Amino acid sequence: MEALGYEGDDRIVGIQNVIGVVEGEEEPDRYVILGNHRDAWTFGAVDPNSGTASLLELAQRLGKLQKRGWRPRRSIILCNWDAEEYGLIGSTEWVEENRGILSSRAIAYLNVDSSVYGPGFHADATPQLDELLKQAAKQVQDPDNSSQTLYESWAASSSSPLIGRLGGGSTDFSAFLQHVGIPSLDMFFGGGYPVYHSLYDDFVWMQKFGDPLFQRHVAAASIWGLVALKLADEEFLPFDYINYAFELQKSTKILEEEDLRMLVNFSPLYKSIEELKEAATKMNNEKEALRRKSWRLNWRKDPIKVRELNDRLMMAERAFTDREGLFKRPWYKHLIYGPSQHNDYGSKAFPGIDDAIVKARSVNTSESWKFVQHEVWRAARAVNQASMVLNGELT
Numbered sequence: 001m002e003a004l005g006y007e008g009d010d011r012i013v014g015i016q017n018v019i020g021v022v023e024g025e026e027e028p029d030r031y032v033i034l035g036n037h038r039d040a041w042t043f044g045a046v047d048p049n050s051g052t053a054s055l056l057e058l059a060q061r062l063g064k065l066q067k068r069g070w071r072p073r074r075s076i077i078l079c080n081w082d083a084e085e086y087g088l089i090g091s092t093e094w095v096e097e098n099r100g101i102l103s104s105r106a107i108a109y110l111n112v113d114s115s116v117y118g119p120g121f122h123a124d125a126t127p128q129l130d131e132l133l134k135q136a137a138k139q140v141q142d143p144d145n146s147s148q149t150l151y152e153s154w155a156a157s158s159s160s161p162l163i164g165r166l167g168g169g170s171t172d173f174s175a176f177l178q179h180v181g182i183p184s185l186d187m188f189f190g191g192g193y194p195v196y197h198s199l200y201d202d203f204v205w206m207q208k209f210g211d212p213l214f215q216r217h218v219a220a221a222s223i224w225g226l227v228a229l230k231l232a233d234e235e236f237l238p239f240d241y242i243n244y245a246f247e248l249q250k251s252t253k254i255l256e257e258e259d260l261r262m263l264v265n266f267s268p269l270y271k272s273i274e275e276l277k278e279a280a281t282k283m284n285n286e287k288e289a290l291r292r293k294s295w296r297l298n299w300r301k302d303p304i305k306v307r308e309l310n311d312r313l314m315m316a317e318r319a320f321t322d323r324e325g326l327f328k329r330p331w332y333k334h335l336i337y338g339p340s341q342h343n344d345y346g347s348k349a350f351p352g353i354d355d356a357i358v359k360a361r362s363v364n365t366s367e368s369w370k371f372v373q374h375e376v377w378r379a380a381r382a383v384n385q386a387s388m389v390l391n392g393e394l395t
Helices: 049-067 089-097 099-105 127-137 150-157 173-180 203-210 215-233 241-258 267-297 303-315 351-363 366-391
Strands: 018-022 027-037 074-081 106-111 121-125 184-189 337-340 343-349
Touching: 018 049, 027 049, 027 089, 027 099, 027 215, 027 303, 049 074, 049 215, 074 089, 074 215, 089 099, 089 173, 099 106, 099 173, 106 173, 106 215, 121 127, 121 150, 127 150, 127 184, 127 215, 127 241, 173 184, 173 337, 184 215, 241 267, 241 343, 241 351, 241 366, 267 303, 267 366, 303 366, 337 351, 343 351, 351 366
Parallel strands: 027 074, 027 106, 106 184
Antiparallel strands: 018 074, 121 184, 337 343
């Protein structure tokens, strides 16, 4: 019987992120950030070079717009990360080094790891971006059926919720959302593919099977760019926190069903979610009132008022983070979306509560169930803080 041998080359080497900036004209200190990593296990035609190709296509389109005299209202930052396959090092180090600035200036982070695995569009996002993503998909032609929009084919083919959530820690959105609390999304065509992280993930496979006409690459760049332009150019940030509240209600119901013995009181969390819904409705009414006043009186909106309202929309996601982070995983600050303690790739809403329930059902002690209640209170407090940010009021 022969022994298995392994020969590795362990070295400390430098990595290089590549960052490009299209500076905003009116609000250069507000950032819409797009990211993709470029390091691969082997050739990486799918992972990550399909995403890198879409990022370069998008950069080229932005360059053409600039030549025509266009400048975005807010800054657009294009990021090409290094060392993602080594534990998200490139994006994580950049976020940690720039956390102070990002936490006060970043509007959203839009990630595309690999843009094309095959047919069929998929997206995961924080819930305030759902409607924006759908509207952008309605403006892009389906790359596999020119008679319909991307949204039409996406909606028709989806047997699960149309947009998933960013609970897992599997790619570069992790530091932005789960460490700092920046609204984020991740999108791609296809799903699991047979040459993942193998020597066969090359141009030949992509040309024969993944995207023979490379139209899915173009569509990925199109929807990515449209979402970025809407976030960068619209006067009011297109965030919908009413949808966020509905999503939190559904997630809480799922958690409540896990507590089969009904030992935990979820009413504090339900109450805080209702308050979030009220704050989001009030925010939407404020935006609509400003629009109506401007249209009726031909009145130029107060830029300070618009900025203040947008800042509340931008900062509400930060309020879902907690300084102490998840139990025994303090780097993960976001109490709403984060990886499961038992599955780093798994997506969980309220990961602290979910992990506590799993533990309590295993050991079944009074202390373990009290800890679940403690996590419910923590999450409720975070949701309540998001409501306060949307309202723009102190206690």
